[in-house]
Amino acid sequence: MKSKISFFNKGVFNNIVKRYWPAWALYAFAWLLAMPVELLSRVRGAFYPATSFVHHMEALSHEVTIIMAFVSAIIVATGVFSFMYKQRENSMVASLPVKRESVFGSAFLAGFLPFTAINIAIAILSLLTVAGHINGECISAVLIWLGTYTLEFIAFYGIACCIAMLTGNIVALPVLYFVFNFLAVAIEAVIRELVTVFVYGLGFSDNLITECLSPVVCMIDKTTTYFANSAAYFNDMTGTVCPQLSFEGWGVIAIYALVGVALTVCALLLYRKRRMECTGDVIAVPALKPVFKYGVAICAAISFGLLIFLIFGTDYNGAGYSAVNLIGMIVSMAIGGAVGYFGADMLLKKSVHVFKNNWVGYAAVVAACVVLCLVCRFDVFGVGRYVPDADDIQSVKISGSYSDAILENEDAVNEVISLHKNIAANLNDIAKEANRVWGPEDDCYAIYIEYTLKNGKVVARAYDISENRPEAKQYVELMESDTVKNARCEVYSKYTADNIDASSISYYIAGDDWYSCELTPEQAYDLYKNGLEPDIKAGNINFGNYITSAYEPEPPTVWIEYCDMVNGSERYLEFNALIVPEATNTIQWFKDNLGADIGGPITEPITNDALAESVEYVG
DSSP: OOOOOOSOOHHHHHHHHHHTHHHHHHHHHHHHIIIIIHHHHHHHTOSSHHHHHHHHHHHTSTHHHHHHHHHHHHHHHHHHTGGGGSHHHHHHHHHSSSOHHHHHHHHHHHHHHHHHHHHHHHHHHHHHTTTTTOOHHHHHHHHHHHHHHHHHHHHHHHHHHHHHHHOSOTTHHHHHHHHHHHHHHHHHHHHHHHHHHHSTTBOOOSOOTTGGGOHHHHHHHHOEEEETTHHHHHHOSSSOOOOOEEEEOHHHHHHHHHHHHHHHHHHHHHHHHOOGGGTTOSOOOGGGHHHHHHHHHHHHHHHHHHHHHHHHOOSGGGTTOOHHHHHHHHHHHHHHHHHHHHHHHHHHHTSSOOOTTOHHHHHHHHHHHHHHHHHHHTTTTOTTTOOOOGGGEEEEEEEESBOOEEEOOHHHHHHHHHHHHHHHHTHHHHHHHHTSOOOTTSOEEEEEEEEEETTSOEEEEEEEEETTSHHHHHHHHHHTSHHHHHHHHHHHHTOOGGGEEEEEEEEEBTTSOEEEEEOOHHHHHHHIIIIIHHHHHHTOOOOBGGGGGGSSSOOOEEEEEEEEEETTEEEEEEEEEEOOTTOHHHHHHHHHHHOOOOSSOBOSOOOOTTSSOOEEEOO
16 A cells, blocks of 8 residues: 655654744744733823724834745744755754655744744734723734735745755855845846946836846835725824724735745755755755856846946946947956856855866856847847837826926827937937036036836936937927926816825025925915916916026925825825916915915015914025
8 A cells, every 4th residue: 555645744843843942932032022012011001002002013014024024934944944954964864764755844834833823922912912902903903914924924935945945055045045035126127227328318217027026025015004094093083093904915925925835845846856965065956056157147247347337437327338338348247257157166166176168158158248238238129219108108207407297198198208209219319419518508408207107117218408409499398388287287186185295385585594384285285276276377387497597586486295096006296386476376375375475585484374383494
């Protein structure tokens, strides 16, 4: 009769748990202080214990649990599988009458079960601190902490266990684990920077295509905690409404948890075939050694090339990048590639004698660097010439020599696309001109374009264009056109006072200094509707930043910050406008509502009776 494969051995499990009980005790003590002890001190003197409890749980969720799970997973995996990195212990375990499946399963559970048990105990003790005041929101907050933390740990623990099977060196394990979690976004970031060096106009974008390959980055970016009843809670004057903690991103961490389970299975399969003699090797799987060597070489080449360029380079952002600069970049990358290639080979072979008969591989690395530089220099993939299609654009922000304009109107978006296409068609000439120093007799316009696409991604471009070029004239005409003015109003007019986070007017008092007066959301909304918007449509407010020199002293500035939801995430928009003497509607609003005349020199601080403290010295 065929025997069944067991994935658990009580003796192995107990041995590992007992060996590392001090680590578990330290972990439990840390969370005991962070949750039950801290909560007990908070709720004891609180007027509303349940509210204080939920607030504390919110502070310990999201980023805290992600980082703790990330760190805990590698520590636990390093401990439970440490026997694989010592020849004597590895041989002893291999000699046991226990199948490898049982050894792996027992070691895995010896890490996972104590972690889970401690977290459950901490959750229960935390709830006991608010006994007598406990409600559904308290229980929900603890369950969110426990549920998200557990799923995140499963994801990172699976990754750590799989990495543990790929190396035979206990020092290499945490290094490879860290690299694995951030490698994709790091490579994308340095390649983007490399392209930026060669291609003029590329602007920074927060969107990383490979973000999903970095669990830490993606979890922090795609998940969040919030109060589901925020409106009722923050507007409650009695203090009886308890905040309801909610978590957005269950699907994200659930997917990563499934990936962690899949990687755990991969780790088991790798352990079944793992060779005992690989103890001490940086890479334990022979097929992955070339990947490691060439991967380290290419990453070192790009990183070192960029470092040398940033230190000694002068033609930043692809403006007029010359052949000398190109050769310099290739040489720098070749030097970095040599360090990475031969250094990685030394680690793999455990020897410094790696130079003999090893130059063909290095030549391949140099050839790859040359090809990469040429591809970027001549923009083979048309990155610099790329302009999004109008159908893919949700909104566009255009600014630079003019203050920000957020445009969603179809006609206005098409006008920006037309400008951008003209710039892209003459990019080489614009880049060469931008490489020289602008003089007082030869001014330029800074143009910044940022597209927010319907899929949530962002495309950004930034240019400096001579005022004599037709693209600069087209930019001025666009920013001063009725199309843009009306589009500005359309964007901001849709907001109510509930969308305003903060607002103020900053102004200069002759012989003194700058001051700021805050406005309530209701005042800011009324100011925009009855002052700013009519002035914008009438052309009384010019958004050009360069016009400040025409006024002495500099005119006051109105600032309003709006917040709304775009693609499930919060988007913040800032409205800034210089209140020049021609802005009669806005000036009249301040006279009627704050009793302040901002149409000429301001001689005394502006006070706002709607706020307890409305005058702030800003220096």
